[in-house]
Amino acid sequence: MDFTFTQEQQQFSDALRRWVDKDYTFDQRKKIVLSDSGTSDIAWTTLTELGMTALPIAEEQGGFNGSAIDMQVVMHEIGRGLVIEPYWSTMLGAQFLTLAGGHDELLEQVAAGALKLACALGEKQSRYDLFDIATTATAQGDGFVLNGTKTVVIHGAQAGMLIVSARSSGSRRDTAGIALFVLPATTPGVVLRDYRTIDCQRAADITFTDVALPASALLGASDAGWDILDAATDYGITLLCAEAVGVMESLNQATLEYLKTRQQFGVPIGKFQALQHRMADMFMHLEQARSMATLAAVKVTSTDPVERRRTVSAAKARICQAMKYVGQQAVQLHGGMGVTNELPAAHHFKRLSIIELTLGDTDHHLARFIAQPGFRQAA
Structure with a gap:
């Protein structure tokens, strides 16, 4: 199976990444965090102009009718840049409106960036x-x-x-x-x-x-309302899984750069084989998480609710395990700096910790996975 993003998806990713790298740097993010609202109207306007708020909305409501895979691309970059705007909450709310039907006017406002949801x-x-x-x-x-x-x-x-x-x-x-x-x-x-x-x-x-x-x-x-609530929150979990992959990718990259520059005994600590092994383990956890996030995005719109629940819970459980390992290893490899607010690594780790606790942690989703029909075969 080909997991390569389409040209349009890659263009979306590149545009969002350029904005994050140029206009949503770590220092600029800190200023937004300390503001009264904790968000930025300028950043929200940019997300709207880039088409991110319209992406999952149907064409009839002024959107692009984007799939969960399209949203995976966006959430990956949201995670990579530690973007703190109310994008996830709004897209989750839009999914509720879409599944319920009959709220076209609100969805049009979401697509235009004129309405935020929680x-x-x-x-x-x-x-x-x-x-x-x-x-x-x-x-x-x-x-x-x-x-x-x-x-x-x-x-x-x-x-x-x-x-x-x-x-x-x-x-x-x-x-x-x-x-x-x-x-x-x-x-x-x-x-x-x-x-x-x-x-x-x-x-x-x-x-x-x-x-x-x-x-x-x-x-x-x-x-x-339960069927809508269950399906919509599975969609929200899928978006969180994609965001977590972006956060882990950025954290891995930051950790690797730190190992290349931090010196001990006259050489970069990245030269030490034991630390290289740990970075390799972090990379494997990341790639497994990436695969599971893609699987969840493929299956989250399945017409079979059992298949949807099973896949989404499997993805969240595995990605939660990866988040814990990657986050803890990154903090330890950074040493004492890894837990200071001055270093992005600490903020990556905090975001991963909150993602794990949002809409179900590892134990919750393992139990949900096991509870689905077909897990235990009759003797």
Whole structure:
């Protein structure tokens, strides 16, 4: 099988890489991190002009109808440059809108870069079980009333619209009885607490108190949101896998350069065979992760949900293992400098650590993989 990117995909990659290398350097990124919003309107405008916000959107809504493989190309460069703009959260939100259907106007705004999205899915008791929902959506008249709290909503305070999961019926941990809504972040009753995460991104805890929503805010059918939630978050995991490969690639390169310049006993430490072996192991982990990220991008749109879940969880579990190994080895090979904020390596490691914990860690996805039908053959 040929895994070579097409000419158009390579052009997308090259354009984004040139922008990162020229206008989104590590020093410029630090200034953005320390700003009040933690993001850059200039950077977002550039992403829009490069066509990144329109890439996965259908042509009917002003997009390019890009595939998950096309998005893999973009997320790889996002990871390589440690870009902290709300791109992933917006693309994940756009996938919810696409799967639900009927929200063409919002998708047109996303494609044009005029709308940022955030997905309020997790709660303090749910951990990685996104079907564990205590937030309630109570039918009232022709609409709904939303009450509850969502935690660690990535770029929640930077978004114009929120995708929210809520319990419309059933018990707290049922997959049935889940409803999804899209609502403006400024809706009365919505309170956001914005903060910086350890990887210098932004997140928010969001409280919904008697938030009145019209029927048009509902995504899909009431009580039947789990299939959309499950499929959309698998798409988000696939994007994270691609980003992780970009982060590891950049970290490997930085570590190799450090070994070539750092001297001990009058020679670069990269001359020591033991360290060469460790770099070779890091490279093998990276290449295995790259293969799994590509497989996930191929299978994430499968019409067979079992195949999709199995492949995406296998990819996330393997890539999480690679992230841990590559990150820890890179920090150790850098010595004490590897954990200082002055060095990009520390920021790479922090981003990898957060990616592992986003939408399921290694153990969660191993368990999910095992739970899929067909894993255990009947005796």
